[in-house]
Amino acid sequence: MARLLITGGAGYVGSHCVKSLAAAGHECMVYDNLSRGHREFVKWGPLIEGDVRDAERLAQVxxxxxxxxxxxxxALAYVGESVLDPDRYRDVNETGTRTLLTAMRDAGVNRIVFSSTCSVYGKPETTPITERTPCKPMNPYGDTKLACERMMDDFDRGSGLRSVRLRYFNAAGADPEGELGEWHEPETHLIPLVLDAASGKREVVEIYGADFPTPDGTAIRDYVHVGDLADAHHRALNYLLHGGQTVALNLGTGRGVSVRQVIETAEKVTGRLVPSRTVGRRDGDPPELVADPGKAKTILDWSAGVGGIEQIIVDAWRWHKTRNQGTVGSHPAICRT
Ligand SMILES: NC(=O)c1ccc[n+]([C@@H]2O[C@H](COP(=O)([O-])OP(=O)(O)OC[C@H]3O[C@@H](n4cnc5c(N)ncnc54)[C@H](O)[C@@H]3O)[C@@H](O)[C@H]2O)c1
Incomplete structure (x- = not known):
């Protein structure tokens, strides 16, 4: 079993991965500045408070x-925020990653599993997206993640530092045991927003565009359960521990789900109406982003197995109710079922 440093392990995806890696017997130390994470999410190993841009602190650790x-x-991971404040994104994501890679090289640690994103592809001309699809990010967030991947190529060539870049599509769902879940502030992800609308925490969920060239006119995305992401990290780690070479892999289900389908599924799961309002498209929002996850199957023998959109929403709803105890149910929601 390995001793691991998990940066950002107090955040949404990181905390789910720590729980799963610790359950498999790995020793997990979380390194997080808690700017966006939660102290209460760090339960399966010590928390080292620190910033990934702090070279001295990293050298010490x-x-x-x-x-x-x-x-x-x-990382900082909001597309919209990255457009408004690109310098901050370059600083945290790129400088942070460079500082971390340098500290790893200096300490002789030569394996890294990196949270990349489908945003590196931008607005691809063909779907599903494979790893051969050209990377043309359309916002500073995607740009910084691609820059980090390229940095890792330099460290691979220069110091033999091997990396698995996991390009997640839309991370969603929650720990089935209800201990962890999606908790971003502010929240920008569709499923928590839909559940906020179902529970009355939010009046309405906005649909950004209903005139896309898709069957119901709303945008299609590939939602992958956070438990499946944890499983992929586990496999990526084992791959590197057994001498695997640097690789980039898409993590998605290969199945697209529209915004309207998410809303309908949430209404079915929660038994509540989800009030929605259609507004204009957001700049640069592609109609469809769906992964071809074939390479992750070949290299890691990974595929999304936890369940489809319904299971994702069942688990997310359980977490939503736990987190909002006392507020869920106060809204005069109309029961459809
Ligand atoms: N959530 C998604 O759908 C999604 C999709 C694709 C890629 N990703 C990537 O996955 C990773 C995790 O995403 P998430 O949704 O869990 O985000 P999150 O915001 O919940 O977690 C990020 C964590 O990093 C920490 N952090 C931020 N800046 C730091 C710094 N300078 N030093 C130390 N710690 C710092 C935060 O405190 C937080 O705990 C990110 O790299 C993100 O870009 C997420």
Whole structure:
């Protein structure tokens, strides 16, 4: 079993991965500045408070512990915010990653699993998206993630630092045991917003465009259960521990789900009406982003197995109710079932 440093392990995806890796016997140390994460999400190993841009702190941490690998989740991850404040994104995501990679190289730690994103592809001309689809990010967020991937190529060539870049599509769902879930502030992801509308925490959920060239006119995305992402990280880690070479892999289900389908499924799962309002499209929002996850199957023998959109929403709703105890049910929601 390995001793691991998990940057961003107090956040949504990172905390689910820590829980799963710790359950498999790995020793997980979380490194997080808590700017967007939650202290209460760090339950399966110690929390080291620190910033990924802090070279001195990282040198201290790598000097004190012999890590076999790093899982790097820490980042700023809002597309809209990155457009408004690109310099901050370059600083945290790119400078942070460069500082981390340098500290790893200096400490002789040469394996990293990196949280990349389908945003590196931008608005692809063909779907489903394979890893051969040209990377043309359309916003600073996607740009910074691609820059980090390229940085990792440099460290691979220069110092033999191997990386698995996991390009997640839309992470969604929650720990089936209800201990963890999606908790971003502010929240911008569709499923938590839909559940907020179902529970009355939010008046309405906005649909950005209903005139896309898709069967119901709303945008199609590939929602992958956070439990499946945790499983993929586990496999990526084992791959590297067994001498695997640097690789980029799409993590998605290969099945697209429209915004309207998400809303309908949420109404079915919660038994509540989800009030919605159609507004204009957001700049640069592609009609459809669906993964071809074939390469992750070939390299890691991974495929999304936890369940489809219904299971994702069942688990997310359980977490939503736990987190909002006392407020769910206060809205005069209309029961459809
Ligand atoms: N959620 C998604 O749908 C999705 C999709 C694709 C890729 N990703 C990537 O996955 C990773 C995790 O995403 P998430 O949704 O869990 O985000 P999150 O905001 O919940 O978690 C990010 C964590 O990183 C920490 N962090 C931020 N800046 C830091 C810094 N400078 N130093 C140390 N820690 C810092 C935050 O405190 C937080 O705990 C990110 O890298 C994101 O870009 C997420």
């Amino acid at each position: 790598f000097g004190a512990h012999a890590f076999e690998a790093v899982l790097h989740f820490a």
